Amino acid sequence: MYFTDRGIEELATRRGQDEVTLEWLAEQLRTFVDLHPEFEVPVDRLATWLAREDDDD
Numbered sequence: 001m002y003f004t005d006r007g008i009e010e011l012a013t014r015r016g017q018d019e020v021t022l023e024w025l026a027e028q029l030r031t032f033v034d035l036h037p038e039f040e041v042p043v044d045r046l047a048t049w050l051a052r053e054d055d056d057d
Contacts, residue, residue, distance in 0.1 A: 029047060033040050 029043050033043050
């Protein structure tokens with residue numbers, strides 16, 4: 001188990017029943033990067049991966 005799994009588990013536990021839009025998620029990611037610019041690259045990689053997840057390689 002990775003250290004980040006703790007945050008993922010907390011997210012699932014606290015927000016697992018919530019319904020969100022991708023627009024809401026994008027805004028949350030923008031806000032996070034504004035507050036923590038050192039995470040710009042990993043957040044960008046995650047967003048790109050999510051956007052292209054169903055692309056055929």
